[in-house]
Amino acid sequence: MSTKTIDQVEEQFETFQILNEEGEVVNESEMPDLSDEQLQEIMRRMVYTRIWDQRAISLNRQGRLGFYAPTAGQEASQLGSHFALEQEDWILPGYRDIPQIVFHGLPLHQAFLWSRGHFGGSQFPDGLNIVVPQIIIGAQIIQTAGVALGLKRKKKENIAITYTGDGGASQGDFYEGINFAGAYNAPAVFIVQNNRFAISVPVEKQSAAKTIAQKAVAAGIEGIQVDGMDVLAVYKATLDARKRALAGEGPTLIETLTYRYGAHTMAGDDPTRYRTSEEDDEWAKKDPLIRFRKFLEGKKLWSEEKENEVVEQAKEDIKQAIKDADKTPKQNVTDLLGFMFENPPVNIREQLEEYTAKESK
Amino acid sequence: MGNWTMAQAITDAMRNELNKNEDVLVFGEDVGQNGGVFRVTEGLQKEFGEDRVFDTPLAESGIGGLAIGLALTGHRPVMEIQFFGFVFEVFDSIAGQMSRWRYRSGNKQTMPVTVRSPFGGGVKTPEMHADSLEGLMAQTPGLKVVIPSNPYDAKGLLISAIRDNDPVVFLEHMKLYRSFRQDVPEEEYTIELGKADIKREGKDITIIAYGAMVQASMKAAEELAEEGVEAEVIDLMTVSPFDVETVIASVEKTNRAIVVQEAQKQAGIASQIVAEITERAILSLEAPVLRVTSPDTVYPFAAVEDAWLPNPAIIVEKAKEVINF
Numbered sequence: 001m002s003t004k005t006i007d008q009v010e011e012q013f014e015t016f017q018i019l020n021e022e023g024e025v026v027n028e029s030e031m032p033d034l035s036d037e038q039l040q041e042i043m044r045r046m047v048y049t050r051i052w053d054q055r056a057i058s059l060n061r062q063g064r065l066g067f068y069a070p071t072a073g074q075e076a077s078q079l080g081s082h083f084a085l086e087q088e089d090w091i092l093p094g095y096r097d098i099p100q101i102v103f104h105g106l107p108l109h110q111a112f113l114w115s116r117g118h119f120g121g122s123q124f125p126d127g128l129n130i131v132v133p134q135i136i137i138g139a140q141i142i143q144t145a146g147v148a149l150g151l152k153r154k155k156k157e158n159i160a161i162t163y164t165g166d167g168g169a170s171q172g173d174f175y176e177g178i179n180f181a182g183a184y185n186a187p188a189v190f191i192v193q194n195n196r197f198a199i200s201v202p203v204e205k206q207s208a209a210k211t212i213a214q215k216a217v218a219a220g221i222e223g224i225q226v227d228g229m230d231v232l233a234v235y236k237a238t239l240d241a242r243k244r245a246l247a248g249e250g251p252t253l254i255e256t257l258t259y260r261y262g263a264h265t266m267a268g269d270d271p272t273r274y275r276t277s278e279e280d281d282e283w284a285k286k287d288p289l290i291r292f293r294k295f296l297e298g299k300k301l302w303s304e305e306k307e308n309e310v311v312e313q314a315k316e317d318i319k320q321a322i323k324d325a326d327k328t329p330k331q332n333v334t335d336l337l338g339f340m341f342e343n344p345p346v347n348i349r350e351q352l353e354e355y356t357a358k359e360s361k
Numbered sequence: 362m363g364n365w366t367m368a369q370a371i372t373d374a375m376r377n378e379l380n381k382n383e384d385v386l387v388f389g390e391d392v393g394q395n396g397g398v399f400r401v402t403e404g405l406q407k408e409f410g411e412d413r414v415f416d417t418p419l420a421e422s423g424i425g426g427l428a429i430g431l432a433l434t435g436h437r438p439v440m441e442i443q444f445f446g447f448v449f450e451v452f453d454s455i456a457g458q459m460s461r462w463r464y465r466s467g468n469k470q471t472m473p474v475t476v477r478s479p480f481g482g483g484v485k486t487p488e489m490h491a492d493s494l495e496g497l498m499a500q501t502p503g504l505k506v507v508i509p510s511n512p513y514d515a516k517g518l519l520i521s522a523i524r525d526n527d528p529v530v531f532l533e534h535m536k537l538y539r540s541f542r543q544d545v546p547e548e549e550y551t552i553e554l555g556k557a558d559i560k561r562e563g564k565d566i567t568i569i570a571y572g573a574m575v576q577a578s579m580k581a582a583e584e585l586a587e588e589g590v591e592a593e594v595i596d597l598m599t600v601s602p603f604d605v606e607t608v609i610a611s612v613e614k615t616n617r618a619i620v621v622q623e624a625q626k627q628a629g630i631a632s633q634i635v636a637e638i639t640e641r642a643i644l645s646l647e648a649p650v651l652r653v654t655s656p657d658t659v660y661p662f663a664a665v666e667d668a669w670l671p672n673p674a675i676i677v678e679k680a681k682e683v684i685n686f
């Protein structure tokens with residue numbers, strides 16, 4: 001009796017797909033209404049991000065970046081969902097979700113500053129509705145419930161979107177966040193990027209649930225599992241979720257099935273310790289860039305020439321961004337003390353004096 | 362002027378701020394219809410509506426995250442943790458997130474959250490309700506921790522806390538909620554955070570206390586006075602960062618001090634006060650600075666609570682030890 005209930009629930013979470021691995025449309029009725037320019041822009045962003053990822057890895061190895069969590073393999077999941085947003089929407093990213101906030105408006109050199117642990121990386125341009133990438137897994141999910149409720153209270157026609165991984169879906173805060181947003185009918189979209197591993201632990205060891213999407217059921221919100229290597233499917237699912245949220249129909253949990261090709265982070269993680277090359281090869285075949293390139297080429301919307309232009313542009317931007325980051329004045333302890341409180345209490349005032357003297361030498 | 366309990370004064374502070382500023386929101390478990398388990402939010406939902414004063418699902422971490430998100434969208438959240446013993450469930454939001462937000466955003470985003478919560482012993486609560494956990498908060502740079510000792514201070518301090526653009530943890534001692542009344546102005550007034558108050562002047566010894574221990578220290582000072590010892594009693598009010606200037610000035614005058622806290626010896630904030638006095642005023646001291654605290658055990662079951670908590674007699678004893686050093 002009870003297992004039957006679970007089977008029935010799981011049946012409802014079949015993977016949503018629009019483009020198959022060959023770049024063929026398999027779900028015509030769900031095809032989103034995007035112009036040729038928009039389709040090309042999505043491809044441009046994915047190629048750009050792939051190049052940036054490669055450069056970031058090498059810059060990290062040269063010691064020119066700090067903390068970095070590779071994103072190759074996850075472009076469709078990250079950028080497809082982001083493409084469905086409006087400029088005033090709020091993004092509460094995790095540490096791997098830098099591409100989304102850069103395409104939302106964070107200058108690339110600031111993303112590099114953040115990577116280096118410089119506060120200048122999170123002094124966001126005015127009016128850019130993003131939050132500093134979250135390190136504590138789950139914290140961003142409960143905060144998203146708050147931002148979404150805040151937007152609703154302020155009568156904004158905007159949503160709050162957040163990202164975590166398959167590991168993050170095990171956190172208590174994940175359940176509290178989706179439950180709160182549901183209880184308040186707040187305009188939130190929760191994306192779980194299921195890239196199969198939380199550092200080294202496979203998703204099968206995270207939970208007995210067959211899908212993460214089905215966890216929405218307990219919170220009484222919409223849930224959908226999407227092919228996370230299919231940028232059109234991710235885009236469409238997020239667009240629909242956004243619409244529903246703004247129509248007062250509540251939050252949505254979106255699970256994107258994706259894969260991270262690289263290491264967990266550049267701080268010494270070696271993926272060969274926990275996964276096989278067969279698995280890597282299998283997922284490489286599903287690559288979101290190959291699939292979408294094929295689709296666009298079929299419509300005569302993409303070419304090698306176009307791709308090379310994007311690659312060159314990305315390389316140039318990255319070079320410039322690193323230069324800009326290098327030019328940023330170094331961070332001082334006085335900055336840190338200065339930002340502790342609006343009105344520094346006596347301990348801070350005294351320590352500010354001490355460090356101002358030290359640092360002006 | 363009202364003759365109010367501390368609970369009423371706190372309600373009035375929230376009412377004042379809800380009236381004054383649309384962006385102030387009061388929320389937590391049972392704070393709406395029920396008016397809070399201590400009735401501290403009584404009537405506020407009726408007056409300001411469910412949109413401004415509301416019940417949350419039962420999840421402390423969620424409440425903390427909600428407060429952060431609401432603050433980011435221009436609100437001034439006043440969140441309630443039903444009992445401070447439950448703060449561990451929301452420790453990340455308070456100590457890990459709110460406290461560092463201003464710095465991590467390079468001073469561009471503020472966290473004007475007030476975390477209200479009852480705590481404190483002597484009322485025979487079940488386990489994990491009464492613990493004095495202010496030390497955990499005080500050890501977190503970026504947080505202000507306020508503990509009033511009477512109705513008048515509670516109102517002025519809470520209004521200041523709600524108006525503060527940085528996170529403030531505002532702890533309300535359960536025993537003080539209704540144990541006495543005081544004249545409290547009905548109009549608004551503020552008491553500056555970070556300033557201590559000299560509740561009794563004296564020249565022979567400084568007693569530094571906060572929360573319910575202020576009343577105990579005042580009683581002790583009366584007893585000492587009968588024996589010819591004039592104790593100065595300082596109520597810290599803001600326990601972190603505390604008003605080191607007032608404390609040092611007093612110690613320089615009296616040359617002797619004890620610190621009184623309900624928390625265990627290794628907890629609370631007494632050690633920090635002793636350290637500051639030692640660093641800044643060692644040459645004024647005629648005797649070591651001693652502490653009156655609870656012992657370093659877990660917070661005990663209710664039956665032994667009274668023996669476990671500090672009381673005026675122990676304060677008198679400790680003061681005499683310092684004086685006769």
Ligand SMILES: Cc1ncc(C[n+]2csc(CCOP(=O)(O)OP(=O)(O)O)c2C)c(N)n1
Pocket residue numbers: 096135136137138164165166167168169193195197198199264
């Ligand atoms: C609360 C918390 N616990 C543990 C960690 C350490 N940690 C960082 S990333 C990670 C794995 C996260 O996996 P997942 O949520 O699947 O996201 P992915 O890295 O795969 O994108 C862990 C355990 C952390 N940052 N925060």
